Amino acid sequence: MSLRLGQIVDALGGSLEGASADTQIQRIAPLETAGEGDLAFLNNPRYQSQLAASRAACVIVAPAMRAAALARGACIVTDDPYAYFARVTQLWVRAQGQAPVPGIHASAVVDAQARVHPTATIGPLCVVERGAVIGAHTVLKSRVTVGERCRVGARCLVHPGVVIGADGFGFARQRGEWIKIEQLGAVRIGDDVEIGANTCIDRGALEDTVIEDGVKLDNLIQIAHNVHIGRHTAMAGCSAVAGSTRIGAHCTIAGAASIVGHLQLADNVHVSTNTVVTHSIARPGQYTGVFPMDENSKWEKNAATLRQLYKLRERIKALEQARQGDQSATQQ
Amino acid sequence: MSLRLGQIVDALGGSLEGASADTQIQRIAPLETAGEGDLAFLNNPRYQSQLAASRAACVIVAPAMRAAALARGACIVTDDPYAYFARVTQLWVRAQGQAPVPGIHASAVVDAQARVHPTATIGPLCVVERGAVIGAHTVLKSRVTVGERCRVGARCLVHPGVVIGADGFGFARQRGEWIKIEQLGAVRIGDDVEIGANTCIDRGALEDTVIEDGVKLDNLIQIAHNVHIGRHTAMAGCSAVAGSTRIGAHCTIAGAASIVGHLQLADNVHVSTNTVVTHSIARPGQYTGVFPMDENSKWEKNAATLRQLYKLRERIKALEQARQGDQSATQQ
Amino acid sequence: MSLRLGQIVDALGGSLEGASADTQIQRIAPLETAGEGDLAFLNNPRYQSQLAASRAACVIVAPAMRAAALARGACIVTDDPYAYFARVTQLWVRAQGQAPVPGIHASAVVDAQARVHPTATIGPLCVVERGAVIGAHTVLKSRVTVGERCRVGARCLVHPGVVIGADGFGFARQRGEWIKIEQLGAVRIGDDVEIGANTCIDRGALEDTVIEDGVKLDNLIQIAHNVHIGRHTAMAGCSAVAGSTRIGAHCTIAGAASIVGHLQLADNVHVSTNTVVTHSIARPGQYTGVFPMDENSKWEKNAATLRQLYKLRERIKALEQARQGDQSATQQ
Numbered sequence: 001m002s003l004r005l006g007q008i009v010d011a012l013g014g015s016l017e018g019a020s021a022d023t024q025i026q027r028i029a030p031l032e033t034a035g036e037g038d039l040a041f042l043n044n045p046r047y048q049s050q051l052a053a054s055r056a057a058c059v060i061v062a063p064a065m066r067a068a069a070l071a072r073g074a075c076i077v078t079d080d081p082y083a084y085f086a087r088v089t090q091l092w093v094r095a096q097g098q099a100p101v102p103g104i105h106a107s108a109v110v111d112a113q114a115r116v117h118p119t120a121t122i123g124p125l126c127v128v129e130r131g132a133v134i135g136a137h138t139v140l141k142s143r144v145t146v147g148e149r150c151r152v153g154a155r156c157l158v159h160p161g162v163v164i165g166a167d168g169f170g171f172a173r174q175r176g177e178w179i180k181i182e183q184l185g186a187v188r189i190g191d192d193v194e195i196g197a198n199t200c201i202d203r204g205a206l207e208d209t210v211i212e213d214g215v216k217l218d219n220l221i222q223i224a225h226n227v228h229i230g231r232h233t234a235m236a237g238c239s240a241v242a243g244s245t246r247i248g249a250h251c252t253i254a255g256a257a258s259i260v261g262h263l264q265l266a267d268n269v270h271v272s273t274n275t276v277v278t279h280s281i282a283r284p285g286q287y288t289g290v291f292p293m294d295e296n297s298k299w300e301k302n303a304a305t306l307r308q309l310y311k312l313r314e315r316i317k318a319l320e321q322a323r324q325g326d327q328s329a330t331q332q
Numbered sequence: 333m334s335l336r337l338g339q340i341v342d343a344l345g346g347s348l349e350g351a352s353a354d355t356q357i358q359r360i361a362p363l364e365t366a367g368e369g370d371l372a373f374l375n376n377p378r379y380q381s382q383l384a385a386s387r388a389a390c391v392i393v394a395p396a397m398r399a400a401a402l403a404r405g406a407c408i409v410t411d412d413p414y415a416y417f418a419r420v421t422q423l424w425v426r427a428q429g430q431a432p433v434p435g436i437h438a439s440a441v442v443d444a445q446a447r448v449h450p451t452a453t454i455g456p457l458c459v460v461e462r463g464a465v466i467g468a469h470t471v472l473k474s475r476v477t478v479g480e481r482c483r484v485g486a487r488c489l490v491h492p493g494v495v496i497g498a499d500g501f502g503f504a505r506q507r508g509e510w511i512k513i514e515q516l517g518a519v520r521i522g523d524d525v526e527i528g529a530n531t532c533i534d535r536g537a538l539e540d541t542v543i544e545d546g547v548k549l550d551n552l553i554q555i556a557h558n559v560h561i562g563r564h565t566a567m568a569g570c571s572a573v574a575g576s577t578r579i580g581a582h583c584t585i586a587g588a589a590s591i592v593g594h595l596q597l598a599d600n601v602h603v604s605t606n607t608v609v610t611h612s613i614a615r616p617g618q619y620t621g622v623f624p625m626d627e628n629s630k631w632e633k634n635a636a637t638l639r640q641l642y643k644l645r646e647r648i649k650a651l652e653q654a655r656q657g658d659q660s661a662t663q664q
Numbered sequence: 665m666s667l668r669l670g671q672i673v674d675a676l677g678g679s680l681e682g683a684s685a686d687t688q689i690q691r692i693a694p695l696e697t698a699g700e701g702d703l704a705f706l707n708n709p710r711y712q713s714q715l716a717a718s719r720a721a722c723v724i725v726a727p728a729m730r731a732a733a734l735a736r737g738a739c740i741v742t743d744d745p746y747a748y749f750a751r752v753t754q755l756w757v758r759a760q761g762q763a764p765v766p767g768i769h770a771s772a773v774v775d776a777q778a779r780v781h782p783t784a785t786i787g788p789l790c791v792v793e794r795g796a797v798i799g800a801h802t803v804l805k806s807r808v809t810v811g812e813r814c815r816v817g818a819r820c821l822v823h824p825g826v827v828i829g830a831d832g833f834g835f836a837r838q839r840g841e842w843i844k845i846e847q848l849g850a851v852r853i854g855d856d857v858e859i860g861a862n863t864c865i866d867r868g869a870l871e872d873t874v875i876e877d878g879v880k881l882d883n884l885i886q887i888a889h890n891v892h893i894g895r896h897t898a899m900a901g902c903s904a905v906a907g908s909t910r911i912g913a914h915c916t917i918a919g920a921a922s923i924v925g926h927l928q929l930a931d932n933v934h935v936s937t938n939t940v941v942t943h944s945i946a947r948p949g950q951y952t953g954v955f956p957m958d959e960n961s962k963w964e965k966n967a968a969t970l971r972q973l974y975k976l977r978e979r980i981k982a983l984e985q986a987r988q989g990d991q992s993a994t995q996q
Contacts, residue, residue, distance in 0.1 A: 028848060029870055086836035089846035089869075107773050109439050109456040109474070124773040124791050125807075127456050127474040127492070141830070142773070142791040142809050143457075145474050145492040145529075157844075159830040160791070160809040161862065166473070166491040166529035169550040169568060172418035176582055177564055178548050180489075180526070182421035184360060194844070197809075197827035197864040198493065198884075200529040200551040200569075205421075206361055216842050218833040219864040220530075220886050220904075222552050222569040222587075232841055236833060237864075237886040238904045238922070240552075240570045242587050242605075250840055255886075255906050256922045256940075258570070258588045258606050272631075273906075274922050274940045276588075276606045276622050289625035290940050292635045293953035299936075301642040303956045309641070309973070310965035315648050316979050322655060323986060441771050441788040441806070459788045459806040459824070475789075477806050477824040477861075498805070498823040498861035501882040501900060504750035508914055509896055510880050512821075512858070514753035516692060530825065532861040532883040532901075537753075538693055552862075554884050554901040554919075572884075572902045574919050574937075590902070590920045590938050604963075608920075608938045608954050621957035624967045633974040641973070647980050654987060 001096055002026050005058055008039075009076060012087050017066070019058055019074030028088060031056065041085040042069070060084050100139045114146075117154075129165070135191065147203060153191035153213070161198035164189070168202040168209075168225025168243065181205055183225060190214070196221065196237065205243075212249070230267065333428055334358050337390055340371075341408060344419050349398070351390055351406030360420060363388065373417040374401070392416050432471045446478075449486075461497070467523065479535060485523035485545070493530035496521070500534040500541075500557025500575065513537060515557060522546070528553065528569065537575075544581070562599065665760055666690050669722055672703075673740060676751050681730070683722055683738030692752060695720065705749040706733070724748050764803045778810075781818075793829070799855065811867060817855035817877070825862035828853070832866040832873075832889025832907065845869060847889060854878070860885065860901065869907075876913070894931065 006021025008014075026037035031047065034040040034056035041060035042051050051059060051068060058074040060081045069075035078084045093099070100121040104110055108122045111130040116122060120134045123142040128134065132146045135154035140146070144158050147165025152158065170181035185204025190213035195201070199221040201209060209225055211217075214232040222240040223229070229241070230249035239253045242261035247253070251265060254273040259265070263277065268284035271277055275289045294302065305312070338353025340346075358369035363379060366372040366388035373392035374383050383391060383400060390406040392413045401407035410416045425431070432453040436442055440454045443462040448454060452466045455474040460466065464478045467486035472478070476490050479497025484490065502513035517536025522545035527533070531553040533541060541557055543549075546564040554572040555561070561573070562581035571585045574593035579585070583597060586605040591597070595609065600616035603609055607621045626634065637644070670685025672678075690701035695711065698704040698720035705724035706715050715723060715732060722738040724745045733739035742748040757763070764785040768774055772786045775794040780786060784798045787806040792798065796810045799818035804810070808822050811829025816822065834845035849868025854877035859865070863885040865873060873889055875881075878896040886904040887893070893905070894913030903917045906925035911917070915929060918937040923929070927941065932948035935941055939953045958966065969976070 033871070080836075080838055083836040083838040083843050086834075086843040086845040089848060090844065092848065093846045105773070107439075107771075109437070125457055125475075125789055142793075143475060143789075143807060143827075147492075157831075160811075160827045161493055161530065161825055161864075163475075163492045163529035163551075166551065167489075167526075169528060169548070170418075171548055171566065172412075172415040174412055174415040177546055178566060179415050179418040180422065181418045182425045184421060184424065194831075196833060197830035197866075198530050198552075198825065198862050200493075202529075202551065206359075207365070214841055216833070216835055218886075218888075219827075219830065219866065220552060220862075220884060222550075224550075224569060234835065234842060236906070237888060238570070238902070240588055242568070255924070256904055260587070260605055272628060273924055273942075275625050277625055278605075278622070279625075286628035287625050288628040288631040289623040290631075290635070290942070291623045291953040291955045292639050293939050293941055293943075293951050294639060296936065296950035296952040298639075298642075299952040299954075302638060302640075303954070305641045305645045306638070306966060306970070307956050307958060307962070308966075309969045310962075312645060312648060313969045313976060315652065316976060316983070319648070319651050319655065319983050320979065323983065439771075441769070457789055457807075475807060479824075493825055493862065495807075495824045495861035495883075498883065499821075499858075501860060501880070502750075503880055503898065504744075504747040506744055506747040509878055510898060511747050511750040512754065513750045514757045516753060516756065530862050530884075532825075534861075534883065538691075539697070552884060554882075556882075556901060570902070572920055574900070592919070592937055604960060607957050609957055610937075610954070611957075618960035619957050620960040620963040621955040622963075622967070623955045624971050626971060630971075630974075634970060634972075637973045637977045638970070644977060644980060647984065651980070651983050651987065 001092075002037075003092065003095055005039075005074070005076070007095075008088060008091065011091055012078075012084060014060070014076045014078035014084060016058075016076050017074065018070050023057060023074065025057060028085070028092060029056065031059065039088065041081045043082040043085070060088070102137075105142075123160075132165075147187070149186040150188070150203065151186070152189045153193065155192045156189060157194045159195060159197040159199075159219070162195050163198075163200045164195075165203045166200060168205050170205050170225065170243075185209065185225070187211070190231075193217070199223070218255070224261065236273075333424075334369075335424065335427055337371075337406075337408070339427075340420060340423065343423055344410075344416060346392070346408045346410035346416060348390075348408050349406065350402050355389060355406065357389060360417070360424060361388065363391065371420065373413045375414040375417070392420070434469075437474075455492075464497075479519070481518040482520070482535065483518070484521045485525065487524050488521060489526045491527060491529040491531075491551070494527050495532045496527075497535045498532060500537050502537050502557065502575075517541065517557065519543070522563075525549070531555075550587070556593065568605075665756075666701075667756065667759055669703075669738075669740070671759075672752060672755065675755055676742075676748060678724070678740040678742035678748060680722075680740050681738065682734050687721060687738065689721060692749070692756060693720065695723065703752065705745045707746040707749070724752070766801075769806075787824075796829075811851070813850040814852070814867065815850070816853045817857065819856050820853060821858045823859060823861040823863075823883070826859050827864045828859075829867045830864060832869050834869050834889065834907075849873065849889065851875070854895075857881070863887070882919070888925065900937075 025039045029038040031040040040056035061069040104122040105124045108126040110128040113130040114128040114132045116134045117136040121139040127145045129148040131149040133151040138156040150165035167183040171178035189211045196219035201223040202225045204226045212231040216234040218237040224243040226244040228246040233251040235253040236255035238256040245263045248267035259277040264280040270286045272288035357371045361370040363372040372388035393401040436454040437456045440458040442460040445462040446460040446464040448466045449468040453471040459477040461480040463481040465483040470488040482497035499515040503510035521543045528551035533555040534557045536558045542560045544563040548566040550569040556575040558576040560578040565583040567585040568587040570588040577595045580599035591609040596612040602618045604620035689703045693702040695704040704720035725733040768786040769788045772790040774792040777794040778792040778796040780798045781800040785803040791809040793812040795813040797815040802820040814829035831847040835842035853875045860883035865887040866889045868890045874892045876895040880898040882901040888907040890908040892910040897915040899917040900919040902920040909927045912931035923941040928944040934950045936952035
């Protein structure tokens with residue numbers, strides 16, 4: 001498998017400099033490990049020293065890096081090297097002829113009353129229940145469940161083990177026992193959504209759980225019932241959103257972050273790794289709450305003190321008041 | 333699909349006021365979005381303003397809300413509106429004829445030496461291994477694995493992707509390598525247990541992992557080997573219990589909480605979201621340990637200080653002692 | 665099912681004392697619940713009182729415990745009782761004839777271009793994609809997916825629901841939308857690796873994600889693209905490693921711990937439960953960062969104070985400076 005540099009710039013634009021369009025590319029590789037025949041990219045000017053040392057056949061760079069790149073060898077100059085690199089990986093997959101084949105795998109269990117677009121791919125051992133809808137060019141890789149009446153839009157990619165439309169976790173407590181609240185809603189997923197392996201998106205209790213267009217979910221994520229996630233928001237692995245919370249558009253939720261239920265997060269909110277969001281966030285920005293890691297022995301001392309932090313504050317207050325008392329006494 | 337109000341009170345009790353028993357209900361809906369033809373409920377008196385504004389055909393309310401509800405329109409008066417609402421959702425599902433069909437789906441792989449009750453439903457692409465037992469009216473939705481000799485009681489609901497009876501994580505370390513401890517126990521699950529999507533319950537090392545009657549587990553939960561969970565305890569999504577821990581009855585474990593191994597939790601213990609339980613809990617109550625979220629810049633300052641909290645405490649102590657020294661000096 | 669004590673010492677060594685080699689063992693049991701016919705073990709001298717009280721037919725002990733054990737009854741003396749116990753469980757399983765049967769289950773979907781060793785076991789409803797390689801004596805229990813070109817070594821045990829080789833979570837952001845970076849790498853898993861239920865190991869972006877020999881992964885773990893995990897490292901349930909992080913050999917990562925991306929962890933690093941590793945760790949040792957749990961009311965006070973910890977530090981500083989000012993004044 002190889003591509004000519006000319007094919008790449010013909011397909012994706014950018015300006016090829018310092019090499020012939022006929023140069024063959026055998027591999028796309030990281031800048032530091034790229035060798036002859038490899039195409040690499042430089043996104044961050046901080047790695048400029050890697051650029052000089054790289055043995056790549058060609059490097060994708062921004063205009064500001066053009067001179068430095070040419071001093072080393074061939075380059076493709078483009079405004080956004082990282083996006084260009086992403087598109088090269090897509091071109092690569094298409095050139096390999098690895099696009100998924102439309103149709104329903106013989107081992108999948110698709111209800112007669114489900115509606116699967118003829119261009120969609122339902123992979124091996126998937127389950128698509130009654131009334132579910134799978135949009136054009138959407139791919140369920142393998143072992144995916146789409147529950148009753150749930151809808152997945154067009155051009156979605158759903159990885160193995162994903163469960164869309166299990167019951168939300170709803171019970172009324174009466175005399176110490178739990179009475180099930182049947183979950184009558186469904187899940188609605190927009191277009192261009194990617195869902196990582198073993199992620200779960202529960203159906204709504206009365207209304208639908210909604211994932212808007214362009215949302216990207218990593219692996220092992222929990223989306224509870226009646227959650228609403230706005231356009232182009234991305235959530236990293238092991239994050240979780242509890243019931244009825246509404247997350248805005250263009251947010252990023254880092255790995256293992258948790259958002260409790262019944263909150264509202266504005267657009268462009270960025271939640272740091274392992275942070276627990278316990279109240280609504282009205283303003284864009286970065287939000288964090290992580291206990292800093294330390295050597296265990298230091299942590300033990302600090303954690304013990306933390307358990308009496310409130311009393312420490314009282315002691316500081318007492319010292320301040322005592323000092324004010326002294327000064328008043330002195331001034332009299 | 334619709335139900336008459338008369339059918340609902342005939343089946344579930346409560347007193348219908350301000351409307352004819354023949355009034356048709358088309359949908360169950362939240363109070364704030366309910367429209368004509370919808371049945372809603374008011375559980376929390378705090379939402380009384382929503383009651384006045386609601387356009388629902390009928391609202392389920394407690395006796396104390398009866399007058400306020402009637403001022404607006406029809407209501408069903410009942411002692412516990414939330415439990416009543418839960419039962420209405422169940423009635424709704426039965427009326428739709430959506431009850432699962434007993435039997436083993438053709439695509440499921442059920443060992444000849446497994447014992448499945450004739451009223452149980454084994455959905456598509458499930459695996460039930462040798463010696464496993466599935467009780468009456470229990471439903472394995474789809475893509476569920478029940479391992480060798482594991483037992484699931486009656487009226488359980490097991491969502492897609494659940495793994496019951498994978499090996500517990502047990503190894504002896506010798507000369508830097510891990511020697512597997514074969515997990516010879518199994519999993520015993522009581523009656524009326526619900527298990528959410530992709531949740532894992534490991535088999536015991538020597539004895540069984542036990543989930544008692546009425547336990548409710550949400551999605552993506554990890555139950556390690558030899559754990560014992562008491563009756564009617566509920567655990568929310570992404571929570572985890574490490575090996576050999578025993579949780580009492582009627583506990584609630586909130587989302588993403590972790591309980592380390594070899595602990596005992598009393599009955600009626602409530603663990604807050606993302607809290608790490610590191611020691612046994614002998615008394616009922618609410619327990620919490622979460623780093624408060626903040627704007628990232630504020631968090632950075634506080635986290636940096638936290639790493640020297642112990643020293644801060646020493647400085648306070650020094651100030652206090654110095655002050656005592658001053659006072660002693662003054663008094664002499 | 666039973667084994668004679670003589671069969672055990674013949675197979676595993678150790679010295680049997682105080683009982684005949686013909687004594688039949690019916691069960692392996694914990695010291696405190698073992699009864700007649702049971703074999704137990706004592707690993708930790710702290711549990712010596714349990715030894716005296718145990719009704720086990722025979723107890724596996726270290727040489728230092730020999731006299732105490734014999735005072736009670738029969739024992740097997742061996743240098744490492746816990747490792748010996750592990751080997752007895754393995755012997756038990758072999759004696760029961762429970763070894764997995766090599767071959768591909770009829771319900772599994774294995775691509776014609778995958779390479780499965782004839783001694784490997786591909787259980788029910790597994791998916792093995794094109795170009796994947798499964799080594800000798802490796803067992804995929806059931807409902808496991810091994811993606812294109814991914815390689816699993818020899819003698820591995822992969823539990824139900826595992827996903828090896830889903831796409832890493834890689835996107836370039838452009839004009840507020842996410843452009844997919846096709847994940848062109850694969851996953852390479854060494855020999856003697858165990859992978860717990862519903863764990864996910866993503867394929868690399870350009871190069872491979874690597875799990876070295878002897879690594880043990882528990883359930884519901886997330887291993888992101890391009891991670892590298894060194895030999896004999898063990899990770900407990902619900903832990904997660906973000907992209908491109910490299911973990912050394914012989915590390916232990918406790919349950920629900922998170923390691924952020926692009927870090928390096930040395931060999932013999934031990935990360936405590938729920939700890940978030942946010943920077944590289946160059947030295948062996950135990951590392952921790954967990955908010956201590958408390959009664960909710962105490963936590964609330966401490967958490968509120970924590971949010972102004974930085975200001976508290978400023979107040980201590982002010983008090984210290986004031987005191988120094990006083991002393992300077994006094995000395996003048």
